[in-house]
Every structure is written in C-alpha cells, then in structure tokens.
Amino acid sequence: MGQIFRSFTTFVVAGVAFVNALAVLGWNVSPLLAGAGILGVALGFGAQTLVRDVIAGFFILTENQFGVGDVVEIDGKAATVEALSVRCTTLRDFNGFVHFVPNGEMKVVTNRSREWNRLALDVLVAADEDLDRALELCRSVVAELNADPRWNGRLLDPVEVWGVESLGGAENQIRMVVRTRPGADGPEVARELRRRVHRALVTAGVGTATSRELSLAGPAAASPTRPPGGED
Template sequence: MISDVYAWELTETNRDWLIHRPIEIAVYTVLAVVLRFVLHRMIDRMSNRRRSTDTAVNERRSQRTRTIGSVLKSTVSIAVLTWCVLQILGILGINVAPFIASAGVVGLAIGFGAQNLVRDFLSGIFMLLEDQYGVGDVVDLGDAVGTVETVGLRVTTVRDANGTLWYCRNGEILRVGNMSQGYANAVLDLPVAHNANVHKACEVATRAVLDAAASAEIRADVIDTPEMLGVNSVTAESITIRITAQVKPGRQWAVQRAFARSVLSAFEKHGIEAPYLPSPHRSTISPTADISR
C-alpha cells in the first residue's frame, strides 16, 4: 500500500516537472515573444507616422521620433526579457523575492563599480532629451565624423565616408557638431591664377552658380540665392574667390559638386586660367570634401 502511494506521488511529481512546468515555461516564453513583437510594431508605427505638411520642423520631429523609438525598442526588449526570466524562475520553484529585494543594493554596487556605464547612460538620456542629434544626421563627434546610424542609451554608431562604423560611448562624447539641423551652407572656394581677370572670374562664376542653382538637379536643395563673397584669400600660388549658398541640411556637398562642375566649365569656356601647381597636381576648384554617405 505504501509503495503504491509512493509510486503515485512519484508519478505526479514527474508529471509536474515533465508536462505542467514545461508547458507553463513555453507559454510565458511565447507570450514574451508576442508581447515584444506587438510593442515593437506599435513603436514602429508611431515612429514612422507621416504628417500632411512636409516642413523642416516636421522632418526633424519625425527624425527625433525614430531615434527615441530605437531606444524605446531596446528598453522594451530588456523589460520583457527580465519579466520572462523572473516568471520562469518562479515556475521552477526559485524564490525571486530576494532577487527583487536586493536589486537596490546591486544597483548601488554597480553604480560605484561601473561609473563609466552610468555616465554613458545619463549622457545618452540628455542627448535624446536635448535633441543634439538623431538617426540620419551628419555629425562631427571629434574622432568620428559621418552619418548617425543608431542612437542608444550607452553607444552611438556613426558611419564615416569610407564605410567604417564607429561605436562612440555617449559618456566620451565631449562635443557634437551637427550638420543636419536647420540649414547648411554650401561653400565653394575657387582658386584662379594671379594673371587672371579677377572681376571677370567673379562675374563668370556667379552666372555659372546661378544657372546651376536653377537646374532641376539641385533646385529643390537651394534655400537662398547664392552669394558671391569676392576674394577670400591671396597666396603666392593663387587668388581664391568664395561663393556661398544656404541649402537644405545634408545637401551641401551635392550642391557644392554641382556648383564646381558648372564653374569649371564656365572658366574653361571664358579662358580663365587656373593657378599653376607643381606637377603632377594641377587643379582649378577644390570644394569641401563630402562626408555624407
């Protein structure tokens, strides 16, 4: 009789561990995956929401929303994973109350032992709140210059012009130069020879730049009429004249290339000489390097 009861209890125990608890663990796991998927979809829908008017302010707000959305998705993933792990531990009979009660002590210990991590986290929060940069912005973070691909609470990734992906800890970012907020200036420096007619060169360059600004290629990118600033510098090798134009953020390099192409053709047509440079280099126009993708 005693052996029968023992066999029955053993069977129930086995049934609990081999059937009931695995099913509960599977249910919580599936629920966590579904919950994470649904919350990510909701965040994506909010982040990709379009407004009826396509203004610079709305574009910036949309960009900032996508940036915050990426951080929210990471936070949701961590929260759902933590909840799922705690539920599974409870199913396995492990008392999770001590873990929760000691969370404050562990957090304090981590705060003292991982000060850099805390600094990265706090810096990331303030960067998001202050909208210093967002995904898609072209930024100068010091050693890394390029397009922001992801913004997290600890790390920001930047893709430079050579395709290198830089991982920058938020706590180590001391300054941010954002080239994608509000507007940008396309600056074109045109070196000409000392024996060239500078007045004529300015007139030819101005007409060429105005024609390029009115072309279908960059017309939508130019915000204000290009301005001829005149002679910017005089060196032993050349005289440099400068033209600037206010353009949409992130489009200054494309506009500079279009301006340079148009001015180069106009200079060749009107016989305006370029400065002589020692062989093998000989150049007429050197627009600012393109650091965008």
C-alpha cells in the same frame, strides 16, 4: 526609447517574479535579497562609467540631439548614426567602418542634418589674371545655375558670389556660397557649379590654380545671409 524602457521593465518584472516564486515554493529569500544588496553596492562602485553613459544617453534621447540616420561628427569622426541606445551610439563612416562611441565620452557633437547646410566653394585664379573678369564670369555662371530648373529646386537660397576672399603671390581666391537642405543636395550642386565655373574660365582663357570646398564655421555660418561688408 520605448524599446529601452520595455526591456528595462521586463527585466525588473522578471526579477521580482522570480523572487516571489521562490518565496511561494518555501525558499528563504532573505539571504538572496541580502546578497543581492551587497552585489548591488559592488556593482554600483564598478559601474560608474556605465551609469555616466546611461545618463548621457537618456539626455541625448529626450533632448533629441540627434537620431538614427543623422550625419554627425563625434570626436573628430564624421559618420551616419546607425543605432542609438542609452549606453552607446553606433556610427558608420564613409568607408563603411563601424564605430561604437560610449555616450558618456561625447563632449561636443556636431549634427550636420539639421535644417540647412552651407558650403563655400573657393575658386583659385592665377594671380596674374584679371580679377574683375574672373568675377564677372563666376557671376554669369551662378546666374545661369540659379535659373536652371534642374538645380534651383535644390537650393534654399540662390547661389551667391561673395567676391575676392584672399590675395596671394601665386593665386587669388574667389568665394561662392551654396545653401541647401542637409544631405546630397549641397555636394551635388557644388560639383555642378565647380564644373560650370571651370568650363567658363577655361573657355575664356582665364588661368586657374585649383578649387576647394569647405563648410563655413563660426559667425559667418550662423546667418543665412551675406556677412556685413561682403564684397559685391
């Protein structure tokens, strides 16, 4: 922000100094000022988009909506903020591609780097398996992970088994939830949890379909505790 203001101040001071220098040298600067006024009006009509981008960028910076290094989702693109100016935001995605997004084009921005993240890990158990047994195995694995000093320091809350999330003709879904700081902790804990659960289920002979990971959205994600009515 300071760099932007310094650049703007330098431009204004240089322009005023140039006009004053011409006046000192005896040049008639009145036509120059009149021409500059006409040019300013023309630029004003042609630069409405630029003005919108600058105003939006000003509020992004002053309200600290996101900053360099934050992981954000803008217009469906999840990426890391590499640079931020009053006109546009520069993003770099997972593949290394760079995206330039005009600030005035942003409607909804999701910041994934604020305070904490929550991941839901869904384990899909074959429909003909004993759900109580599968739940018991999941709770046992979660208890071991929560007690493991290599992993519990990366958790903001103990991992929870929320219970049976859905029933299907071919598979039943058991949901476990991880809450960590933004960054690598969440995905890495989820990978370790997935590995341990799979090993426990296979060792016990419980058939699984697959598993998937998602970020909780909506009212359930707004609270750090289990929603009312959650299954034990």
